[in-house]
Amino acid sequence: MNHIFTEKEKEIRDKVKEFVEEELNPISLQVELEERIPGQIVDKMRAMKLFGLAIPEEFGGLGLSTLGEILVYEELTKANACFRSRIGTSNGIGSMGILFDGTREQKNKYLPRVSSGDWTAAFALTEPNAGSDAASISTGAVLEGDHWIINGTKQFITNGDCADFFTTIVVTDERKRARGGFTALIIERDTPGFFIGSPDNKMGIKGSHTTELAFRNCRVPKEYVIGGMPMVGQGFKTAMRVLDKGRLTMGACALGASQKLLDMCVAHVKQKAKYGKSWDDLQSVQFVLADMATEIYAARQMLYHSAWLRDQGNKVTHEASMVKLLCTEMADRIADRAMDIFEDEGYLKKSQIEMYLRDVRLYRIFEGTSEIQRIVISRNLLKG
Numbered sequence: 001m002n003h004i005f006t007e008k009e010k011e012i013r014d015k016v017k018e019f020v021e022e023e024l025n026p027i028s029l030q031v032e033l034e035e036r037i038p039g040q041i042v043d044k045m046r047a048m049k050l051f052g053l054a055i056p057e058e059f060g061g062l063g064l065s066t067l068g069e070i071l072v073y074e075e076l077t078k079a080n081a082c083f084r085s086r087i088g089t090s091n092g093i094g095s096m097g098i099l100f101d102g103t104r105e106q107k108n109k110y111l112p113r114v115s116s117g118d119w120t121a122a123f124a125l126t127e128p129n130a131g132s133d134a135a136s137i138s139t140g141a142v143l144e145g146d147h148w149i150i151n152g153t154k155q156f157i158t159n160g161d162c163a164d165f166f167t168t169i170v171v172t173d174e175r176k177r178a179r180g181g182f183t184a185l186i187i188e189r190d191t192p193g194f195f196i197g198s199p200d201n202k203m204g205i206k207g208s209h210t211t212e213l214a215f216r217n218c219r220v221p222k223e224y225v226i227g228g229m230p231m232v233g234q235g236f237k238t239a240m241r242v243l244d245k246g247r248l249t250m251g252a253c254a255l256g257a258s259q260k261l262l263d264m265c266v267a268h269v270k271q272k273a274k275y276g277k278s279w280d281d282l283q284s285v286q287f288v289l290a291d292m293a294t295e296i297y298a299a300r301q302m303l304y305h306s307a308w309l310r311d312q313g314n315k316v317t318h319e320a321s322m323v324k325l326l327c328t329e330m331a332d333r334i335a336d337r338a339m340d341i342f343e344d345e346g347y348l349k350k351s352q353i354e355m356y357l358r359d360v361r362l363y364r365i366f367e368g369t370s371e372i373q374r375i376v377i378s379r380n381l382l383k384g
């Protein structure tokens, strides 16, 4: 499949593959147990410019295509999902709103800092009463003189503990709400009236943290609207635009984890003998491996093709939802079957099979659950 990639895409994929094999795989279990990525590893990720994969070169990033970015996520997730999560919000939902819709000043201020990894970007949409139905958010911002006064609560915000600024979607017009009444604001970490909660105790992806955010008469200058004052009311569009790429990204993570699980299962089956017979003689195990490999092959074609379509300037909302649905549901099935193959050993922490089983479950939840992807896909089919 090498022929479909540019030299730049192959170069970064190979560099990350080497980083994963030499530095990330050996510490994956430690990161899981300690629930944190060592600082020197984050520094190496900065040095490799992994925080600015998609940010154009003029802002200090690598200016990679979607396909190139997908390849990086696929490799990183093979080691441990949290490595991708640490850079994910900076490359995606946290900074893309500024890249797509920001003013020149906003791009100049934030994007170079994100690219260098000095600042981490995060994205705050979800609230206690607004998850899938993002249109139900209630965190509101009222303009008083030259400042927005914000009140409300966001939850499950990835990298909340380490982010330096948050692309935050708020209600600025109660009557219009999602139809022209939501606005994307930039909230910097040390803003008065802005509070970041402690990391949530999650089921998986332990080395990456989510937090609650509280806004209590939080004040930001009025020009902190992404795109400036003319973009007031356009926040829902900004949020939805960043999600197309996000859904392809989730497909890449699910694919990387699935491939790693297949590789682990093949190695395990080759090595292990049971009932006095090599496992590779057992037809049921052979069939499971064959099904895993077939699904992964199909998912990979779909993901790469959709990423390529996006790189050609096509709108991929429909394809991105199909990719996310297929890849994330596949990863769940594969992790479950891997547990069957490893049996009791898979249940032990040291095997890391149980870690992948817990980690991949998240991909069916965030950036739109499987049900939401089905709604997007069928709406597209039926509206024509």
Ligand SMILES: Cc1cc2nc3c(=O)[nH]c(=O)nc-3n(C[C@H](O)[C@H](O)[C@H](O)COP(=O)(O)OP(=O)(O)OC[C@H]3O[C@@H](n4cnc5c(N)ncnc54)[C@H](O)[C@@H]3O)c2cc1C
Pocket (backbone or CB within 6 Å): 123, 124, 125, 126, 130, 131, 132, 133, 155, 156, 157, 158, 159, 202, 210, 362, 365, 366, 367, 368, 369, 370, 371, 372, 375
């Ligand atoms: C680890 C983690 C990290 C996250 N990171 C971020 C982040 O960085 N920023 C952020 O803003 N959010 C983040 N989220 C939030 C995430 O996007 C939401 O959890 C997700 O959108 C689902 O919302 P919910 O959990 O409120 O579920 P709900 O919306 O309450 O859904 C519950 C169930 O109902 C189903 N359902 C809902 N609506 C429909 C419908 N119309 N038809 C059929 N079924 C439906 C869903 O599929 C689901 O099965 C994160 C969540 C987690 C767990």
